[in-house]
Amino acid sequence: MxxxxxxxxxxxxxxxxxxxxxxxxxxxxxxxxxxxxxxxxxxxxxxxxxxxxxxxxxxxxxxxxxxxxxxxxxxxxxxxxxxxxxxSGIAVAVAAGAARPDIGTEAGVRDAILRAGRIGYSTGPSGVHLNRLFVRWGIADAIAPRVVRAPPGVPVGALIASGEVDLGFQQLSELMHVPGIEVVGMLPDAIQAVTLxxxxxxxxxxxxxxxxxxxxxxxxxxxxxxxxxxxxxxx
CATH class of the missing domain: 3.40.190.10 (Periplasmic binding protein-like II)
Incomplete structure (x- = not known):
């Protein structure tokens, strides 16, 4: 050029x-x-x-x-x-060295959320999508005390790395380079939401x-x- x-x-x-x-x-x-x-x-x-x-x-x-x-x-x-x-699609992450849940199916993701300690997501499109899934699955009220919504501008990965969150969801681009965490994988196609x-x-x-x-x-x-x-x- x-x-x-x-x-x-x-x-x-x-x-x-x-x-x-x-x-x-x-x-x-x-x-x-x-x-x-x-x-x-x-x-x-x-x-x-x-x-x-x-x-x-x-x-x-x-x-x-x-x-x-x-x-x-x-x-x-x-x-x-x-x-x-x-x-960009939504990925799932845990702390480095933590047990990696089975997220290969919709049921697996739902079970992982129900078993997790604290669940983190963002205020962006991925967080909106997760909220809808919680409601659809009928678990929103049950997990509400364990849900941590990252403040605007704060990466969910940072909350995972600091121990404030055990299971986190966010755009792959925001999770993949955060130190101290491991990306388990992408949400399965049945419940994936891709942001343009x-x-x-x-x-x-x-x-x-x-x-x-x-x-x-x-x-x-x-x-x-x-x-x-x-x-x-x-x-």
């Missing part, structure tokens, strides 16, 4: 925590290739959407596609700039052409290897 003439000090973006490692690596690679810097802020997805809605001066946002759609409907982003980036992550140009963007170039880079084959390294599926 030919180094571009950057008309701004840096392209600025905000994302949910699920894509933080991927975006950080892609931003560094993009800067090396083009000379154009990308500055990123990663927070809980709900907080990221709120900050875009409040008009904070970000050039782009990366969130689950349904959150991007809501921001577009309210006029906070340029709907025509929407690009799909990657998909997308990016879009914010209404507050400055140099829209520069932002569009970075979004195109993130959606290009050049980004595929990095996405796979972080447990994400290509779109």
């Amino acid at each position: 030919t180094k571009a003439v950057c008309t701004t000090a840096a392209v600025t973006g905000i994302s949910s925590m699920a894509t933080r490692p991927v975006l950080a690596q892609l931003a560094a690679a993009y800067a090396d290739e083009t000379g154009c810097r990308v500055s990123l802020v990663s927070v809980g997805g709900v907080d990221a959407a709120r900050r875009v809605q409040a008009g904070e001066p970000f050039d782009f946002v990366v969130l689950a596609s349904d959150a991007i759609a809501r921001l577009a409907a309210d006029g906070h982003i340029d709907a025509g700039s929407h690009v799909e980036l990657a998909r 992550f997308a990016a879009a140009v914010c209404r507050t963007a400055g140099d829209r052409a520069a932002v569009a170039r970075f979004l195109a880079y993130m959606a290009s084959p050049k980004a595929d290897r990095v996405k796979r390294e972080h447990g994400m599926e290509l779109v």
Whole structure:
């Protein structure tokens, strides 16, 4: 890629925590290739959407596609700039060295939850999905005293590693590189929920052409290897 003439000090973006490692690596690679810097802020997805809605001066946002759609409907982003980036499924993790439960079937996951001490999940799409499963299985009330909901921006893996949680659920990309834990595997297909992550140009963007170039880079084959390294599926 030919180094571009950057008309701004840096392209600025905000994302949910699920894509933080991927975006950080892609931003560094993009800067090396083009000379154009990308500055990123990663927070809980709900907080990221709120900050875009409040008009904070970000050039782009990366969130689950349904959150991007809501921001577009309210006029906070340029709907025509929407690009799909990657998909990510929900994984299950325990502390390093702990017994690994059988999660090969829906019944196995349900039993593992019922036997676990403390169960952790996030405030993001994976947590919403787990809550629905608990209700569907009729165990929500029974396990409520043992459920630990990670605060926005706090990885479930960190709670597992610290001993605050015994069995944790979150996007694979957020669990796979956390020290002190082991990923048992993915939720089985029957109860899996795959989140599609997308990016879009914010209404507050400055140099829209520069932002569009970075979004195109993130959606290009050049980004595929990095996405796979972080447990994400290509779109």
